[in-house]
Amino acid sequence: MSAVTVQRANRTGNFWRIFFVGGLISYRALFYWITPWQYIPTMLAAPLFQILFFVYLGRATGVGSTTFFVVGNSIQICSMSGIYGMTMALANERQFQTLSPILATPANRIALFLGRGLPVLVSGLQTTAFGFLVSALILNFRPSPKALPELALTVLVSTASCTGFGMALGSLGLRARDIWLTANIAYFAMLLLCGVEVPLHQLPGVLQVVAHVLPLTHGIAAGRLLASGHHLGAAWPYIWEELGIGVAWAVIAFLLFRYFEREGRRTGSFDRL
Amino acid sequence: MSTARPLSGEPAIDVADLRRTYRTTTGTLRRHRLEIEAVRGVTLRVEPGELFGLLGPNGAGKTTIIRVLCTLLLPTSGQVRVLGMDVVERPRDVRRQIGYVFGGDRGLYDRLSALDNLRYFADLYALEPRMQRKRINEVLDLVGLQGRGTERVEGFSRGMRQRLHLARGLLHDPPVLFFDEPTIGVDPVGAREVRQVVADLARAGKTILLTTHYMFEADSLCDRIAVIAQGQIVAEGTPQQLKAGVTARTVVEIEAYGVPEQTVARIRELPEVEAVTIEVRDQAQLLTVQASEGSQLTGRLLQLLEGVRVERIAAREPTLEDAYVALVTAG
Numbered sequence: 001m002s003a004v005t006v007q008r009a010n011r012t013g014n015f016w017r018i019f020f021v022g023g024l025i026s027y028r029a030l031f032y033w034i035t036p037w038q039y040i041p042t043m044l045a046a047p048l049f050q051i052l053f054f055v056y057l058g059r060a061t062g063v064g065s066t067t068f069f070v071v072g073n074s075i076q077i078c079s080m081s082g083i084y085g086m087t088m089a090l091a092n093e094r095q096f097q098t099l100s101p102i103l104a105t106p107a108n109r110i111a112l113f114l115g116r117g118l119p120v121l122v123s124g125l126q127t128t129a130f131g132f133l134v135s136a137l138i139l140n141f142r143p144s145p146k147a148l149p150e151l152a153l154t155v156l157v158s159t160a161s162c163t164g165f166g167m168a169l170g171s172l173g174l175r176a177r178d179i180w181l182t183a184n185i186a187y188f189a190m191l192l193l194c195g196v197e198v199p200l201h202q203l204p205g206v207l208q209v210v211a212h213v214l215p216l217t218h219g220i221a222a223g224r225l226l227a228s229g230h231h232l233g234a235a236w237p238y239i240w241e242e243l244g245i246g247v248a249w250a251v252i253a254f255l256l257f258r259y260f261e262r263e264g265r266r267t268g269s270f271d272r273l
Numbered sequence: 274m275s276t277a278r279p280l281s282g283e284p285a286i287d288v289a290d291l292r293r294t295y296r297t298t299t300g301t302l303r304r305h306r307l308e309i310e311a312v313r314g315v316t317l318r319v320e321p322g323e324l325f326g327l328l329g330p331n332g333a334g335k336t337t338i339i340r341v342l343c344t345l346l347l348p349t350s351g352q353v354r355v356l357g358m359d360v361v362e363r364p365r366d367v368r369r370q371i372g373y374v375f376g377g378d379r380g381l382y383d384r385l386s387a388l389d390n391l392r393y394f395a396d397l398y399a400l401e402p403r404m405q406r407k408r409i410n411e412v413l414d415l416v417g418l419q420g421r422g423t424e425r426v427e428g429f430s431r432g433m434r435q436r437l438h439l440a441r442g443l444l445h446d447p448p449v450l451f452f453d454e455p456t457i458g459v460d461p462v463g464a465r466e467v468r469q470v471v472a473d474l475a476r477a478g479k480t481i482l483l484t485t486h487y488m489f490e491a492d493s494l495c496d497r498i499a500v501i502a503q504g505q506i507v508a509e510g511t512p513q514q515l516k517a518g519v520t521a522r523t524v525v526e527i528e529a530y531g532v533p534e535q536t537v538a539r540i541r542e543l544p545e546v547e548a549v550t551i552e553v554r555d556q557a558q559l560l561t562v563q564a565s566e567g568s569q570l571t572g573r574l575l576q577l578l579e580g581v582r583v584e585r586i587a588a589r590e591p592t593l594e595d596a597y598v599a600l601v602t603a604g
Contacts, residue, residue: 004408006446007401014399025393029382097379101441104343105397106368112397265347268295268340 015111022107023115030092031085031119043127047077051131054197055139064199070141071223072196074131076216078159079166079190081124086166087183089116090257091173099174099270103261113257114250116170117163124159143227150232151223157239158219161246165215167253174260175269195220215249218242283357285449285480286319286342291351293337311337313504314351319482321448324475326495327484330601334504335484336375339453342482343373355449369398372442376454378434383427387418387437390426391444398445412440417466432463439470450474452483456490468494488594502601515596522547523568524595527560528585529578539577545570548602557584563591563599 009017028034033042051073058064090113093099102112132151135141143151169186173179191197193207194216200208211217222238264270293312298304312334319325327335340346341353344364353360355367382390388409395405413419416436421429426437435455442450452471456464471494475481485491491498492512499509508515532551537560541549545568552559564570571586 004404004411006408007404009396009399009401011399013402014396017396017402022393022396025385025389028389029385029393034384096382098382100340100345100375101373101380101394102397104345104368104371104373105394106365106399107397265345268337268346270345 011108015108018107018111019115020118022112023118026116027085027089027119029098030088030096031123032088032092043080043123044130047073047080047127047131048134050077051135052139055135066135066139066141067143067227068224069197070132070135070139071227072194072220074128074135075155075158075220075223076190076194076196077131078124078128078155079162079187079216080127081120082159082162082166082215083169083183083187083190084166085120085123086117086163087170087173087179089120090167090170091176091179094174094270099264103264103270109258109261110254113167113254117167117250120166121159121163124163125155128155128159141227144229147226147229150226150235154219154222154226154235154239154242157242157246158216158223161215161219161242161249164246164248164250164253168249168256171253171256171260174257175263190214190216193217213245215242215245218245284318284354285321285323285356286317286325286482287352287354287357288315288317288338288342289352291315291338291341291353292349293334293341293346294349311504312341315501315504315506317499317506317509319480321480322475322478323496324471324481324483324494326491326498327482327501328486328488328491328498328597329484329501330486333501333601335501336453338501339373339375339451339482339484343371343451344368369445370447370449372445372447372450374438374442374450374452374455376435376438376457378431378458381426381434381437381441384425386423386425387413387429387440388422390437391422391440394441395444400445408444408446409440412443415443416440416470430463432459432466435459435463435467436470439467443474447479449480450482452481454484454486456485456487464490488592488597492593500597500600507600508596512593515600516591516593518596518599521566522591522595522599523564523566523570523588524591525562525564525570525574525586525588527562527574527578527583528554528557529560530557530582530584532558532560532578532581536577536581540574543570543573548599550598550602561595561598563595 033039051070054073055066055069058069093102169179169183172182193211194214195211200211203211218238219242222235222242225235291312292314295309295311297307299307315338327338329335337346341348342355342360344360344367347361356370358366360367391409392405395409400408413422416439418433418436418440426434429437439455456467459467468490471481471483483494495512497511498515499506508518537549537551540546540562545564546562547565548563550561562570562574
């Protein structure tokens with residue numbers, strides 16, 4: 001039946017192909033806002049207005065500096081990609097009924113799962129970089145040039161951490177009927193809880209505890225230190241914590257994915273909408 | 274990749290006393306648990322190179338069996354092996370050796386081209402990257418989608434989507450193929466093409482398990498058929514053997530208008546009647562009454578249909594469809 005001899009790729013090479021090429025293909029297949037007329041308003045314009053709104057509100061009411069709001073909001077807007085993009089990259093498999101064909105393949109699940117995070121991470125970085133850039137251009141946000149690479153590192157770690165959290169939400173979408181409600185709540189809860197608009201110490205104790213296990217909280221704190229002229233040494237503990245939380249969320253996400261895969265086989269829920 | 278074979282004498286697909294129960298809940302405040310037994314003790318063997326049909330009405334349990342075989346569902350009990358490998362214990366090994374093609378127009382990435390859909394699955398099935406392009410072109414040719422690969426799937430007709438499902442299932446050239454109602458919703462010409470591909474695959478030595486509720490499809494394609502109803506196999510054999518099971522019957526067809534339900538019920542209650550089906554054709558109803566051989570039914574039926582406008586009444590030879598109806602309506 002086959003004139004072409006079908007040969008199997010070596011295991012390591014195939015792992016990285018699924019991770020990089022597969023991750024990108026699935027992003028193109030599942031991310032709703034991929035066309036420029038959807039991407040620009042959703043991933044760039046709306047987050048920009050969020051930054052402008054809070055910076056001008058802060059200035060008008062005198063409750064916080066421009067740096068406070070620019071750093072907080074510019075880092076937080078990566079969750080447009082981290083939360084929504086990652087949820088789409090996983091939960092949409094069920095919505096589009098492509099989950100069964102994928103799970104019927106022998107593909108390595110770690111590569112299949114984590115590879116989806118990479119384009120989401122890049123997209124999140126793009127949104128945050130755009131936020132900082134426009135803030136520098138029109139809001140007179142001026143961190144010292146020396147702090148820029150350190151700020152970039154903080155943004156990278158924070159975006160990766162947020163992507164890990166988004167993976168966990170996306171994994172829930174493999175089982176939950178309406179994960180978008182949860183994603184919406186998560187996005188706005190992060191505005192409140194991660195110290196984006198309200199300093200962490202002003203939150204009630206319980207919410208402070210929640211804030212410490214969420215992504216971005218520590219990254220935003222590190223970003224503010226760096227943007228206001230502190231040395232990297234002062235920000236390192238926050239960056240490490242952010243990284244640790246991101247890794248923890250990614251591990252939880254993968255365990256949830258495997259759990260729901262097993263549950264799906266047990267209950268037959270893969271294609272039930 | 275197509276060389277995997279079961280040990281000599283071992284069936285390619287071996288299902289022993291398979292049971293599958295779904296548990297679900299209803300109600301919002303007061304939750305009620307429901308148990309639905311979709312498959313109730315199915316046993317079947319498919320030999321290497323055989324095209325085996327699983328024939329049954331909607332909800333009979335066909336898809337559940339296929340999904341267990343494709344490692345997408347765990348059996349509640351029983352043993353299921355593909356090429357000698359247990360689907361519960363060695364799912365990853367089983368997945369390398371099987372292709373799964375299902376019916377319907379979902380299950381593809383609409384925003385991607387057909388080529389990208391296949392490229393993605395070529396990686397998931399671990400095809401060597403250097404031969405992927407050739408193999409993808411080959412399967413596109415095979416299913417009649419040559420020249421359409423760069424088009425987005427969202428613009429594909431249902432028949433084209435079905436052919437793309439088929440191409441995806443064949444990408445890694447698996448020795449065992451599962452087709453779950455591959456022609457459902459496809460126009461007659463498209464369906465004939467899909468059937469032709471299935472027949473060619475069978476000729477090439479693939480082991481195929483095909484589910485369908487189209488009689489002629491099973492009759493024309495399958496070496497053997499199992500008829501499944503309410504989760505149980507009610508008959509198994511070659512199409513000829515199944516037909517032979519109803520040759521000792523009388524079949525009467527009645528074309529009439531406005532037959533009341535009570536009249537149909539009274540026909541069913543006649544002692545010699547084995548099965549009654551009703552098909553609506555525009556304004557008319559076509560009643561097919563199966564009865565034991567030698568029954569003199571026509572007069573009694575006309576008596577029962579008094580007051581109903583009867584257009585035509587005639588006895589005819591039983592067909593495979595009658596065999597199927599008799600089997601799935603029995604008990």
